[in-house]
């Protein structure tokens with residue numbers, strides 16, 4: 001090889017260089033981002049154009065109909081890792097096309113590094129200003145101001161339908177993150193957003209709130225008999241590296257089917273339960289975009305609607321690309337660990353291999369079309385006009401000419417298979433399986449959380465984040481898996497404390513008792529608590545009052561939620 005590989009380093013590495021006096025790498029990165037953001041929106045290299053490929057502005061069948069997805073991105077199917085891999089390559093090309101930025105590479109936010117787990121988001125992504133060429137400029141990585149209108153043609157214009165919020169964001173709109181709101185499609189929403197954001201005027205304090213939220217998501221744990229058990233996003237990133245094949249590693253839909261298939265005849269979880277890469281990915285989207293992790297003292301800041309929390313405009317917040325670069329690095333780590341650096345395999349016609357799965361068909365794709373490694377990754381094209389496919393981006397070094405610097409989780413790949421196995425061994429000996437959450441009835445993204453109430457104290461077992469489009473209601477083409485389920489491993493001591501009689505399926509209209517341990521499930525959406533069976537007498541989840549009450553009745557089918565407790 002004559003051409004050296006370009007290396008994607010972590011944003012933390014660039015920051016460390018900067019702080020030691022080697023300012024150029026971070027300065028060049030800022031210059032490149034400033035450059036692509038300032039290009040005319042019609043320019044194919046402009047950030048407005050590239051950021052908009054992911055979701056809005058919509059095109060194709062999804063332009064004016066919620067039967068289809070109007071963005072090009074893939075979620076909930078096997079193209080999730082490869083589509084986003086090509087997406088990052090295209091943004092990186094644009095950054096390198098800016099004059100003087102030819103050596104820039106896209107950094108990753110190393111989300112599982114010690115500093116992220118302790119402090120949250122690296123400062124380069126949140127600081128208000130940056131010093132560039134002797135001038136103080138607004139930090140290009142902190143937000144993006146839309147140069148053009150994005151008009152939502154899917155939702156009711158007047159905003160009278162609470163299940164169809166208007167997602168219009170006009171020229172001059174600036175992307176926001178937790179704890180702020182960015183829902184401004186109608187006069188009513190605009191007013192509510194103004195009132196909400198008026199409570200969070202201190203930009204520095206907002207960054208602190210955001211970082212605390214990230215720290216909570218990455219490192220949450222439960223305490224059983226004085227021992228800590230991680231239920232956190234960092235652990236999910238580690239666990240996903242053990243997925244045995246690409247299909248179930250790649251997305252939530254396939255993994256859900258796989259985990260159902262693995263069960264033993266008596267209903268207990270089989271040995272091969274997996275965590276898909278998409279799961280921790282979803283969690284960070286919602287952590288940045290606007291959900292608090294449900295700890296014991298959960299006090300959600302309701303009305304936080306940051307762009308990262310919904311697929312519609314997530315791609316227009318610059319942090320999206322630093323997050324996805326980490327996700328792509330974890331994809332590569334999985335490939336190295338499982339021996340798939342030069343080929344990938346897809347289980348044909350498995351759930352998660354159909355255009356109708358999860359989000360609905362992307363522009364130009366018919367409903368009920370099979371997705372394979374040869375499916376075009378629209379709109380990404382080779383120079384000769386051929387569409388890129390997943391086959392073109394399996395080996396990042398050989399096919400795409402880049403690699404990643406040494407970051408966190410690396411130790412789980414090289415020679416420490418046994419250590420990784422040991423880490424998870426003894427932890428999963430039982431599970432709480434929640435089924436029957438009707439995704440169709442919930443607007444936007446939501447969380448499913450499980451709790452155990454032990455000795456009158458509520459313990460958080462885990463949270464599954466479901467990243468969604470705003471308008472899934474009535475999407476007949478998103479036929480499959482409208483019923484979402486989630487599996488929460490039980491810590492060994494907790495599982496051991498359960499009597500076999502406690503195992504089985506329980507309707508969650510009442511609390512599920514198992515000896516002196518009770519289980520609770522909470523579904524939390526944009527409008528507050530949609531479902532909760534948490535017993536009284538323990539710290540209660542704060543509800544949003546009016547909106548939540550309305551949502552509960554609108555989401556009456558939530559009473560189909562069931563929990564199955566499995567003990568091995």
Ligand SMILES: [Cu+2]
Nearest residue numbers: 281285314324
């Ligand atoms: Cu994403």
